[in-house]
Amino acid sequence: MRAARRTTLTGLALVTAAAGLAALPPDAEAASPAPTLTTAAPDIDVARVQAHLTELNAIASRNGGNRRSTGQGYRDSVAYVKGRLQAAGYTVTEQACTSGCTRGAGPNLIAEWPYGDASKVYMFGAHLDGVSAGPGINDNGSGSATLLEVALKLAETRPSMAARVRFGWWTDEEQGLNGSDFYVRSLTSAQRSAIKAYYNFDMVASPNGGYFINHINSTAAAPMKAYWDSLSLRPEENTEGAGRSDDYSFEAYGIPTSGYAMGASARKTSTQAAKWGGTAGAAYDRCYHSSCDTTTNINATGLNRSADGVAYTLWQQAVSATALNRAPR
Ligand code: DTR
């Protein structure tokens, strides 16, 4: 769903590739229109993100009520995300976590959009596992479903790429950031230095949430912040989540990181309630790590603003206005 007031940024970003077009007389252009290239980020339909959440909730229900990394609920979550990506044309890799993970944990899932300069990789990640207590829909179906829908939108849009985009869905985060740590540890130093930024999405639809950005004043965070600033959301630093999610695995190796979050068990201050609405003195997510973290534990407005900002950031970092490096249609 298109958020109000996003026209400012899309208007600025809309670029028609003029190369070759300017020399043509208007009638020749009309007779044989060159393909219009645009760098404007697409709108992400929040209803489609919510449909993925409904699937993840159903997967938990069929598997003892959770999607913990060692259970069938996690393996079915991997199969769901993988199947949707493959149907859209991605080559998807399951990476077994062979050290540092809980015994029996399922794999990480990695998908790269294989166009653009391979020496510049922008990664977008979310943990796909949950805790044992419940279905894990805000934590972290929200981040997982957001990335799935953005990846599908990228494959559908097929823009010209300046850089590579790689998506990661991590296993065993809830037991200590283990899947993402294994992934980064397994890369060569050359592969690590090719990653120009890693963006993390963990709890992006908290019902009483706020608008938090990891390393909000960093270069990597600039497009994330620009998008939420364009909606006048006045985002703040994600202090509650610092060092507590998979971005930390990348940060530990010196890779620039950022991401969105809407908050966990910490309580909203009165200042925050005054600027964002919601209930002062109550947790951002009262169902954090509980059985009530179901599809009803989702703030659709926050989810929509997060998903559109992920797409905006991806397009800013990796999409090009030239006709190069474009997937065939
Ligand atoms: N999502 C949590 C980690 C966490 C704790 N507080 C915050 C705040 C904002 C984002 C994430 C977190 C977990 O995976 O348990």
Ligand code: ZN
């Ligand atoms: Zn989480």
Ligand code: ZN
């Ligand atoms: Zn958690």
